[in-house]
Amino acid sequence: MKLNVREFSSSSEGFRDELDALLAWDSVSDAGVQHAVAGIVEQVRLKGDEAVIEFTNKFDRRQVVESSELEISRDELALAKERVSPELVDNLEAAAQRVNDYHERQKQSSWQYQEDSGTVLGQKVTPLDRVGVYVPGGKAAYPSSVLMNVMPAKVAGVKEIIMVVPTPDGVVNDIVLAAAYIAGVDRVFTIGGAQAVAALAYGTQSIPKVDKIVGPGNIFVATAKKMVFGVVGIDMIAGPSEILVVCDGKTDPDWIAMDLFSQAEHDEDAQSILVSPDLAFIKEVKSAMERLVDTQSRKDIIKVSLENRGALIHVKDMDDAMDIANIVAAEHLELSIDEPEKWVEKIRHAGAIFMGRHTPEAVGDYCAGPNHVLPTSGTARFSSPLGVYDFQKRSSLIYCSPEGASDLAKIAAPLARGESLEAHAMSAEYRILKDA
Template sequence: MSASAPAPAPAALQARPLRLSTQAPDFEARLQQRLHWSAEADAAIEQRVLEIIADVRRRGDAAVLDCTRRFDRLHAPDMAALELHPAELQAAFEQLPAAQREALQQAAARVRHYHQAQLQACGQSWSYRDADGTLLGQKVTPLERVGIYVPGGRAAYPSSVLMNAIPAQVAGVSEIVMVVPTPDGLKNPLVLAAAHVAGVTRAYTIGGAQAVAALAYGTQSVPKVDKITGPGNAYVASAKKHVFGQVGIDMIAGPSEILVLADGSTPPDWVAMDLFSQAEHDELAQSILLCPDAAYLDAVQQQIDALLPQMPRAAIIAASLNGRGALIHTRSLEEACAISNRIAPEHLEVACRDPQRWEPLLHHAGAIFLGAYTSESLGDYCAGPNHVLPTAGTARFSSPLGVYDFQKRSSLIEVSAAGAQTLGRIASVLAHGEGLQAHARAAEMRLVGGAA
């Protein structure tokens, strides 16, 4: 962990989210300009990532060690020196202050409870028999080994350990391999303790594209996994994209996002801080407020001005709000809901008196936070649902990380002799129509008399 927090920002620093009105003739163009974010990696990053992946595939551990020395300034004689053993993870947990130990355990319990409910709802095998005795169904089985990437460097995220490892554990994954960069060899005790609490089985202090490649292809020391989950920087995102197909991945994550729908009833300083909570991630994070009350937008801006100087990460917050933030005056909350659906944000707060009234109108969001007391930050840490969410509008077709990401489904088919008489004739006709005679004959051989 860092030795000290950043100093508060100078009072002169300002954050001015773009002020928009849906009634302005240029609203659509200006909104699209503000929403624009390209997921395309820089060409130099892409080339470097491909070189790293190829090197790890060719040289294994030696390439990972070289990259770790170069990028993390961590000089290890071999991979054994970079492996975190269960005893070290347990020791990190036991040495935490009591308040941190309790918070980790409580958060983990809530995350585990939620994902156990998810398992019961959608993660079970099922089958049924037709009237002729044919059995049809689905067999759900866990992945055998998964890799979870936990960001390190500028910040450390024990919550990401919980959110990636616990649903994998609940799904029944046998082996959970964690990789986490530790620049200059500085290990975050909360991350290690979270790994202990969440049931991580193996862990290595490696990161970047080299860690993704090691998990995807395996090395002399790092086992090959079936799927890689977890966020990372541009190099990690690019590497995940390039190893997809060799292994599964969860998603290619973009900058964090929050969209707040407000009716003016939530204290404006609460909403201002909720906008800050995403803006502080990085300069490309996006924070948007939609409200039909122009005076309330003014009040939120006043709170942004008042609260910003108090924030240790004020420079990042200001850059994010100035570059990608927006305060949007809408004609109504119905219109605000429609705009939200078009944006499909990662985090969607409904800061309204009657959030249940508006929830049915909201169709596209990674996670929906209902009511003034449901700050997005509670979802990030301890509410229970997963905080690994689709970004950049992909909530239109993607879902939060969950138990189902660590399972696979196999179809079950057991055709009875009676069922083969009906199905065989259907299959024969269709197979002949496709010109696949062996398919047709295989079905016909099971017919009484051997012909369709």
């Protein structure tokens, strides 16, 4: 199949403008979506279960009468696990263990230190009480999304995890439910869309209010998450999936082609970019892509994705490639090169970095261990992968001894008066020791 993938050279005039145009992504929903989501969120806030049932029946083509019909018990999750093939269960459990082991190393502990005056300063780290996890549902199966969103919350010590998953036409996916059981989800509700986000944010008669909502979803889910932010915490507003592959020309072109396909097959808006200093290799990869695309079950999606947002970029050298990688700040960055540990030092912006020729992004999606919930659309410049730290909060600790309070007050009071806050100054000065 002929693929009209854009080809650029970093040496050409106007390259940076072309790159910026390629990377541009407006993740903000239009006015119609905003209006629709605002109405759903408000109805759920005001009417609770009644609105959730109404919207679930409307959008998921269900016939729910009582709110109790929306919940799947732990016993039902266990039965779903029994219906899944033993081999797949083993793989889910192996992946869950690897994700758990990686995230165990992210746990933060409380700390404190004491000054000579006796003043104690520190930080208390506490897990969130309750978290909501949104998982796409219906005929689509995303058990990996369950593991990646739930396991770090469990490691962090979150007391209760509520999962919501839509079941259009009443279709329940046993693999997703099995993953929920293995990951240790406490309660599961078969709801989705903006109504599920609103129910988690505000709580209803049967669905508990959570402290934070994580997990992927469509534009209605993303818009709802953005709308309720502040009432609850959220993980991020994610854009389309993306991959940037930097290759020195020594990896099998078929491997690189398939790595690019691995993101392009997500949806038509996904982005796959190859950067290489070897122009002949770029042409080999393009030939491999055109030869292999017809072997893919999602070839039509891959073709649209690659032609709309994909690119093959020829660069001067590897330093130039690293500069472009930092401009792109990709969700997934593959360094399919010699000595990746040397070049990774030059990378400042990336969601996840896959080092070496034998490290495809696909293993990160499922079982390597690090989280696959990653910043997209250039937000890796200031954001990080989902992790244990997203499910913990930090409180400052301050204890003043009499001597310490007196010393600090002599600093604080003049600063407070400099801001015309007399009560602040006097509050501090009351603690000054008279003989100090």
